[in-house]
Amino acid sequence: MAENRQIGTFGFKKIDAVTVTCNTVYATAEGDTCVAVAEEFNLPDDYFLALNPNINCADIFVGQWLCIDGTFSP
DSSP: OEEEEEEEEETTEEEEEEEEEEEEEEEOOTTOOHHHHHHHTTOOHHHHHHHSTTOOGGGOOTTOEEEEEEEEEO
8 A cells, every 4th residue: 555645636626635545556568648547447537647646647657656546535
């Protein structure tokens, strides 16, 4: 289980500061993009990005761990 803190918005709800607890990770493969991974696991884009607040979608590398299931808590 991994945790990360973020400040910002999630969907239409303002989030002041939360802890993201990642329950399931995915190791990226050749050709993966943020959009492709989110679509593969049926995740809305804003939810995927909230789970991965430090991701640089322009620079994903093979084997990078991405959170695909998690929870948020204050």
